[in-house]
Amino acid sequence: MTQRHFISLCLLPLAIFTLAFLAIPLGRLILASGESEAGWGIYLQILQTPRYLSTLGQTVVVSLAVTVAALAISTTAGLYLVRNHFPGRNVLLSILTLPLAFPGVVVGFMIILLGGRQGLVNQLLPGYWVFAYSIIGLFLGYLYFSIPRVLLTVMAAAEKIDPALEEAARTLGASPWRIVTDVLLPALAPALIAAGAIAFATAMGAFGTAFTLATDIDVLPMVIYTEFTLSANIAMASALSVVLGLVTWAMLLIARSFSGGAVAAGG
Amino acid sequence: MMRLITRHVPLAVTLLACAFLLIPIIQSILAGLTVNYFRGLSSGLTLKWIVQVWELYSDSIFLSIWLALTCLAATLVIGVPAAYVLARNPGRITRVLEEFISLPLAIPGLALALALLQLYGTVQGFRTSWTFILVGHVLYTLPFMVRSVLSVLAAIDLRTLEEGAASLGAGPARRFVDVVVPNAMPGILAGALTVVTLSIGEFNLTWMLHTPYLKTLPVGLADSYASMRLEVASAYTLVFFVMIVPLLMAMQWASARAQRIMQ
Amino acid sequence: MTLTLTNIAKTFPGGTKALLPTDLEIAKGEILSLLGPSGCGKSTLLRIIAGLETPDPGASIVFDGDDVTHQSVESRKIGMVFQSYALFPNMSVRSNIGYGLKMQKLPKAEIAARVDEVIGLCQLAPYADRAVTALSGGQKQRVALARAMAPRPRVLLLDEPLSALDAALRNHLRDELALLLRQFGITAIFVTHDQDEAMAIADRVAVMSQGQVAQIGTPEALYRNPATGFVARFVGDAMPLEGRIERAHMHLPGGVLTLPQAGDGQQVLVRAEDISIDPQGPITGRVETVTFLGTHYRIALSGVMAGPLFMLHAGLSAPKPGDEVRLSIPPEALLVLPMEMAA
Numbered sequence: 001m002t003q004r005h006f007i008s009l010c011l012l013p014l015a016i017f018t019l020a021f022l023a024i025p026l027g028r029l030i031l032a033s034g035e036s037e038a039g040w041g042i043y044l045q046i047l048q049t050p051r052y053l054s055t056l057g058q059t060v061v062v063s064l065a066v067t068v069a070a071l072a073i074s075t076t077a078g079l080y081l082v083r084n085h086f087p088g089r090n091v092l093l094s095i096l097t098l099p100l101a102f103p104g105v106v107v108g109f110m111i112i113l114l115g116g117r118q119g120l121v122n123q124l125l126p127g128y129w130v131f132a133y134s135i136i137g138l139f140l141g142y143l144y145f146s147i148p149r150v151l152l153t154v155m156a157a158a159e160k161i162d163p164a165l166e167e168a169a170r171t172l173g174a175s176p177w178r179i180v181t182d183v184l185l186p187a188l189a190p191a192l193i194a195a196g197a198i199a200f201a202t203a204m205g206a207f208g209t210a211f212t213l214a215t216d217i218d219v220l221p222m223v224i225y226t227e228f229t230l231s232a233n234i235a236m237a238s239a240l241s242v243v244l245g246l247v248t249w250a251m252l253l254i255a256r257s258f259s260g261g262a263v264a265a266g267g
Numbered sequence: 268m269m270r271l272i273t274r275h276v277p278l279a280v281t282l283l284a285c286a287f288l289l290i291p292i293i294q295s296i297l298a299g300l301t302v303n304y305f306r307g308l309s310s311g312l313t314l315k316w317i318v319q320v321w322e323l324y325s326d327s328i329f330l331s332i333w334l335a336l337t338c339l340a341a342t343l344v345i346g347v348p349a350a351y352v353l354a355r356n357p358g359r360i361t362r363v364l365e366e367f368i369s370l371p372l373a374i375p376g377l378a379l380a381l382a383l384l385q386l387y388g389t390v391q392g393f394r395t396s397w398t399f400i401l402v403g404h405v406l407y408t409l410p411f412m413v414r415s416v417l418s419v420l421a422a423i424d425l426r427t428l429e430e431g432a433a434s435l436g437a438g439p440a441r442r443f444v445d446v447v448v449p450n451a452m453p454g455i456l457a458g459a460l461t462v463v464t465l466s467i468g469e470f471n472l473t474w475m476l477h478t479p480y481l482k483t484l485p486v487g488l489a490d491s492y493a494s495m496r497l498e499v500a501s502a503y504t505l506v507f508f509v510m511i512v513p514l515l516m517a518m519q520w521a522s523a524r525a526q527r528i529m530q
Numbered sequence: 531m532t533l534t535l536t537n538i539a540k541t542f543p544g545g546t547k548a549l550l551p552t553d554l555e556i557a558k559g560e561i562l563s564l565l566g567p568s569g570c571g572k573s574t575l576l577r578i579i580a581g582l583e584t585p586d587p588g589a590s591i592v593f594d595g596d597d598v599t600h601q602s603v604e605s606r607k608i609g610m611v612f613q614s615y616a617l618f619p620n621m622s623v624r625s626n627i628g629y630g631l632k633m634q635k636l637p638k639a640e641i642a643a644r645v646d647e648v649i650g651l652c653q654l655a656p657y658a659d660r661a662v663t664a665l666s667g668g669q670k671q672r673v674a675l676a677r678a679m680a681p682r683p684r685v686l687l688l689d690e691p692l693s694a695l696d697a698a699l700r701n702h703l704r705d706e707l708a709l710l711l712r713q714f715g716i717t718a719i720f721v722t723h724d725q726d727e728a729m730a731i732a733d734r735v736a737v738m739s740q741g742q743v744a745q746i747g748t749p750e751a752l753y754r755n756p757a758t759g760f761v762a763r764f765v766g767d768a769m770p771l772e773g774r775i776e777r778a779h780m781h782l783p784g785g786v787l788t789l790p791q792a793g794d795g796q797q798v799l800v801r802a803e804d805i806s807i808d809p810q811g812p813i814t815g816r817v818e819t820v821t822f823l824g825t826h827y828r829i830a831l832s833g834v835m836a837g838p839l840f841m842l843h844a845g846l847s848a849p850k851p852g853d854e855v856r857l858s859i860p861p862e863a864l865l866v867l868p869m870e871m872a873a
Contacts, residue, residue: 006439007355010348017345017409018368021402025382026370032385073284080277094516095285098292101515103470103485109492109504110291113298118305118497120294140287147284164616167582170603171610172630172681182629186620205375208470208485212492221377228381238385241378252373 029238036235043239052223052240059220062138063203069139070146070199071192078154079184097148104145104208111141111213135217141209146202150195157191158184190258197255201248220244292508299502316502320491324503327487328510334397334483335466338404342462345405346412347455351447353413354420355429365417369410376471379406384475395478403472408465412458415525419454420447422529453525460518468511484510531684531717532558534592538585540574548574549585550741556685556719561711563720563732565764571741572721573689579719580687581606593684609683609716613690615674617662623673624649624658630681644680651713652676667695668703675707679714686711686718692727704730725765729753737761759797759867768799768865772835780864784834785813787859793866802828804863805841807849811858815839817849831857 034040046052081093099107115121115132122129131137165187169179185192207221220240228237299317302310349368353361371379380403393399428450432442448455470485477486484507491500533556540549549571556562564572577583579591581603591599598606609630617626624645631641649658652672657665662673671691678686691707692700708731711718722728728735729749736746737760745757749765756762759770773782780787780798789798815831818838827848831839834857841857849855 003439006443007352010352010443013345014349014368017341017405021383021406022368022370025379025386026374028386029378029382073280076277077281077284080281092281092285095289096281097519098512098515099288101464101468101511101518103468103488105470105485105489105492106468106504106507109295109488109500112492113291113294113501120290144288147288162614162616164612164614165618167580167603168610168612168616168677169618169629170582171580171606171608172677173604173607173633174629175604175633178633182620183618186618189620201373205377205471207375207377208474208489211474212489221375224377224381234385237381241375241381245374245378248375249370249373 030242033235033238033242036233038235042235043243045236046239046243051218055218055220055223056243058135058217059204062135062142062217062219063200066139066142066146066203067196067199069143070150071196073143074147074150074195075154075188075192078151079158079180082155082158096151099145100148100152102145104141104206104210105212106208107141107144108209108212110144111137111209115140133213133215135215137213138210138215138217138219141213142203142206145206145209146199149202150199153191153195153198154188157188161187194255194258197251197258201251201255204251205244205248295501295504296508297501298498299505301498304498304501316498317506319499320503320506323499324482324484324487324491327482327484328506330397330481331467331484334401334404335463337401338408338466339459339462341401341405342409342412343455343459346409346458347416347448347451348443350413350416350420350451350454351443353417354425357421365413368413371406372410376403376407376469377475379403380472380475395480397481400473400476400481400483403476404466404469407469407472408462411461411465412455415458415461415522416451416454419451419525419529423450425450453521453528457518457521457525460514460521464511464514464518467514531594532556533579533594533685533717533719534590535579536590536592538575538578538589538591540571540578540583541586547741549578552743554736554743554746556717559715559717561708561718561720561731561733563722563728563735564738565722565725565728565735566738566744567723567764570738572723572738575738576687576689576719576721579685580608580610607681607684609678609681609686611671611674611678611686611688611691613693615670615694617670617673617677619661619663621662622658623654623660623662623665626662626673627654627676627680629677634681648676648680651679652710668699671695671703671707675710679716684717686714686716688718688720690721690723692722692724700727707731729765735765737764739764756865756867759799759870762799762865762867766801768801769839771798771800771839771864772837773798782813782835784815784857785811787812787864788861789864789866790861791866795869796866797869799865799867800859800863802840803842805839805857805859807841807843807855808858809856811856813857813859815855815857817851817853817855819851820848822848831855 033042036042038045046056077096081089081096102110112132113119115130115137117130117132119130119132121131131140161184165183166179169183174182205221206219207225210219210222211225221244224237224240224244227233227240297308298304300312300314301308302313302315353365383399383403387399388394425447428446429442432446437445468485469483470489473483473486474489477483482490488500488503488507491503495503533554535552535554537551537553538549539547539551541547552575554562564575566572574583578585578589581598581601585591585599589599590597593606618629621629627648628641628645631644636644649655652675654669654672654676657669657673662670665673671694674691692703695703704727711731720728720731732749734746734748735752737744737752739760745752745761747755752761752765756765756768759768762768763770771780771782771787773780773787775781775789775793775796775798777792777794778789780789780793787798813834815834818830818832821828825844827843827845829841829843829848831841
């Protein structure tokens with residue numbers, strides 16, 4: 001067997017699988033979006049229908065808010081954990097990365113336990129404190145699975161920063177705050193952009209969490225789901241999926257060009 | 268004062284984030300083990316909810332384990348040789364190929380499931396079989412296997428190793444078995460643990476692809492959250508934690524090990 | 531500025547003694563080199579002076595009468611050049627150099643003037659507005675020096691500033707750095723593991739070994755009168771001779787050498803350049819290999835002692851491998867030093 005034959009043989013399983021279950025189905029999805037009466041005008045219809053437009057707007061706003069919050073929290077915690085070694089540090093690190101393996105449904109359940117009708121906050125505080133099914137619950141749920149992902153990216157980048165950079169700034173008289181703004185944040189910038197793009201894309205596409213919380217807030221994946229299962233509006237569900245897929249794919253391309261790590265966009 | 272802020276605010280943020288992530292986990296563990304969650308721990312500890320979960324949902328647990336193992340086998344067969352080719356021939360075409368098979372990382376599972384359903388939804392024997400779910404899982408986990416193996420192969424001097432083996436008379440297949448696979452082992456191990464962990468937790472694709480007779484663990488969880496009392500849902504979540512947390516730890520250990528070897 | 535160090539020691543958590551109690555005085559404008567192998571404590575000492583490490587209790591660091599022992603790095607007014615240079619990649623050459631002045635909150639115009647002055651001295655004018663990532667190794671090194679010097683520090687600390695460069699460039703920049711430091715006229719401490727570098731740049735060299743200063747002196751003094759076998763080996767590559775000492779004579783397999791003084795219970799070392807071929811010499815050896823090095827030959831000899839002995843031979847021709855040669859070593863070139871404990 002020659003080298004060339006062996007290489008072809010190695011690629012064969014991948015070629016068959018990817019063609020049958022990725023390339024052709026995605027092509028079919030795109031075609032299906034144009035098969036309604038509106039034809040390809042369906043994409044224009046998305047922009048003209050207030051319900052879809054507001055859904056898109058809400059999804060973007062929630063995802064952006066989650067991205068900003070996750071970046072702030074995870075950068076603070078990540079820098080602290082990289083720069084301080086103390087007993088119990090590894091326990092904190094394990095806790096902060098635990099939700100990596102939780103599916104979106106479990107994350108939704110965690111938020112119900114915190115802020116649902118029978119949730120912890122409602123039990124502890126007087127009055128009626130239920131936030132799990134509102135936009136706050138959705139925000140917290142998305143934050144729950146975003147914190148570990150951003151944290152890992154930030155910590156990996158922070159560990160690569162030359163400790164001499166910070167020491168150099170100190171010998172030149174920089175205060176701790178100046179060190180953060182002049183040295184650490186600029187050095188982390190590519191990782192923060194990458195992590196932010198990942199968090200944003202993950203939040204945009206998150207289905208399980210929204211599904212479990214069954215919120216009254218429409219987010220794009222939930223609308224796609226209801227269009228498909230309840231309204232049987234296959235073309236619109238396909239078109240919205242294509243739009244959603246393009247947005248998240250573009251975001252992850254940005255992330256890849258800044259960091260290159262493989263991070264799951266689950267949730 | 269400044270020093271106080273720069274030292275203690277980050278610690279407080281870290282601890283608050285930990286509390287936010289950990290408290291509901293503890294709640295669900297407690298709820299799954301208490302007789303009556305609303306009366307609290309004073310109502311006593313019990314395993315009856317776990318037993319009930321086992322009676323109701325043990326099929327879903329076995330299906331998830333079976334899917335994870337078959338998914339692992341499939342990603343090994345498809346992913347390891349593919350990663351080898353990608354590592355051997357770095358260039359524009361392989362970059363595009365890698366980007367393409369990574370699409371399932373970027374495109375939400377819902378969209379992928381919709382695409383699969385439209386193409387194969389009418390193929391009766393396939394649509395209702397567990398292999399339909401398996402396809403979704405392989406689609407989603409394959410990029411992790413490929414990248415994990417690829418990053419290790421990219422870090423070693425694959426070409427020289429292969430040339431060495433070739434100069435000693437080994438053909439392409441022998442070199443793959445004797446040189447490539449053993450050297451890629453840390454990456455294969457890390458990739459394998461990632462695949463199993465992600466497959467057991469996969470919900471977005473599975474929810475769309477499953478049938479009422481084929482429920483995986485996360486699908487069963489969604490079902491219990493919607494229709495069961497809180498204690499049962501919590502006990503079921505507890506079972507899930509017991510399965511997934513050791514896998515996650517093993518996965519992180521294996522990935523860190525692969526990283527160390529690459530340096 | 532005079533720098534006075536008293537009782538500086540460092541024990542790391544876990545009990546490793548990186549630095550044993552050390553006293554050192556550095557005169558105004560003097561360039562002192564801390565020379566030693568890795569792990570000898572030289573970098574720890576430098577970092578303690580900088581304020582980047584805390585010494586064990588009882589230490590005192592005084593800059594010209596100003597006790598800075600308990601001052602933070604930021605307020606010590608020192609300049610430091612790091613091994614990796616640690617240039618801020620998000621800033622231009624000019625912003626890097628001006629950073630320390632900006633931290634002192636000086637007016638913009640004054641910062642610009644002083645940055646230009648240092649840029650001129652370090653011959654960085656053509657690169658002033660470039661990104662530091664676009665510079666060569668040698669240019670980076672000059673920017674690091676300029677950045678450390680711009681705030682007019684009281685003392686300049688350099689941690690292996692040439693070790694990140696390749697060999698050819700290193701020799702060139704070594705002389706350039708020596709010249710620049712003298713132009714600045716600053717008190718400087720320079721850490722290196724390279725004896726040539728220390729000799730070329732420093733006024734005085736402190737040779738360090740196992741957390742202690744083994745000897746301190748001018749390069750000539752260290753070379754001519756090493757205090758210990760370690761210093762003799764580290765400065766000028768002296769080779770220990772393996773033989774039996776009887777008062778002022780050393781019996782080698784290849785013959786008997788006369789020592790400058792009685793050496794019982796001590797060790798004798800010799801440098802390759804002090805051995806010469808001499809038909810009347812007292813010892814014989816057999817030529818094993820001859821390496822031509824341009825200005826001279828390096829010859830490996832067997833039979834003089836159990837191990838090989840190396841000598842340098844100037845001249846237009848050299849003996850051939852296999853030749854028997856007679857050798858002489860002037861007694862004053864033999865270094866008779868106390869035995870050391872095994873490292």
